[in-house]
Amino acid sequence: MGELRRTPLFPLYTDFPAVRCVDFGGWELPVQFSGIQREHEAVRERAGLFDVSHMGEFLVSGRQAENVLQRMTTNDVSRLQEGQAQYGLMCYPDGGTVDDLLVYKLAQDRYLLVVNASNIDKNRAWLEAHLAGDVVLENLSDSKALLALQGPVAASILSRVADQEIARLRPFRFLEAAEVCGRRALVSRTGYTGEDGFEICLEAGDAAHVWRELLRAGEADGLLPAGLGARDTLRFEAALPLYGHELSDAITPLEAGLDRFVKLGKPFVGRDALERQKREGLRRKLVGIELLDRGIPRGGYPVYGGGRRIGEVTTGTHSPTLKRGLGLALLETAYAALDTEVEVEIRGKRLRAVVVRTPFYRRPNHASEGAKPE
């Protein structure tokens, strides 16, 4: 194993005595700053600031850029307007998932892709093997930092230190050249927590200044720095997939329930396999489960139905908001209907669980988000 990589903010983590760092896919990242539960609650009720600089950023440019991305991602890139971002997936020809990503349309011939840290090298090789015409890919991952300011008061905090336009951004819209705490940043109304919030993409050298200034600006509102632990429990409650758990080269976007981001009406790599899968019917589906017996389902625990193994938990935890043992699980379709009783094996014991609706958590007053990006 080589040395762990660090984000530009790593030196600031030591400002927090309770910080605990872990090896996350080769990166030394904070799992918590003060406590997962506390940080989770801050994001649900007030706001949290995440360093997600380990995420990868690619700039894809060229006259054929849209064509290339249209062919390489499952969503319809041609519907994007400048200043709009879109969630999509990249698939292998067999329908398995290469990665999930956000595509930001900067201009007709320029797109920013934000991809998972653990998949940067794989994605780059995959995309480069499929470039066409004059399209070039530039990996900006090392020169960019990414902060996520998330929670119900995120907008009011950010509006104190940034362009006023930012607070008026609609979901999945962005400003490419906004100013945040006096530094230039791309700011989008996106996130991975199930709350309102923003992601702020900066030059690596500006990250420490903006991190400190944002924490100061939000202090009175109860803004806390939040680590990967809370990021995971927050995205889990919102049933947002994490690559390596709900998605992988062996799990298709359809199995993960991401149909609305898969546009089978256009050609893309993996389309034929996904269309066949849809036509023939899914053999397994991602569902939410709630433990009826006392216990906590965890990723990798086997799930049984009718005395047989019918799948496994992909992510599970004790939900900090709902205070229950909840899991996402990939189960045979016959067991995927709501209210179906199944069993989760935990330390050799089979505990009762039931299939429940996802997301487990939906934020109150999310009417404004309900307005679908056109």
Next chain:
Amino acid sequence: MSEIREGLAYSREHEWAEKRGERIVRVGITDYAQSLLGDIVFVELPEPGTQVSAGDSVGSIESVKTVSELYSPVGGTVTAVNESLVDSPELVNGEPYDSGWMIEVELGGDAEEAFKGLLTAEGYREHLA
């Protein structure tokens, strides 16, 4: 710094053992262990009457992100478990040496023998250093 209470015996796996009466030993996890685990949300303890050997896994302690095992630092019969942890596992974070205790074991063998393999407070402090 985490608290290491004087007068208790400690295992290298971060349990403490306290002699309470002739043959009864109360067991819990150390302040260091609870701080490492973070917010504890679930504790699974053995049934009273369970026979255990020193070093046996007798239960599990789960935080939001992690699952870890509780090992009994002494051998004997489990005579009591801390029922209040069922509904209030956070007691382990708040008072690991007091209301956050886990089980009581009636020693199966000689008391002196049972504590021989354990560390003193001083020894545990060095173990953590």
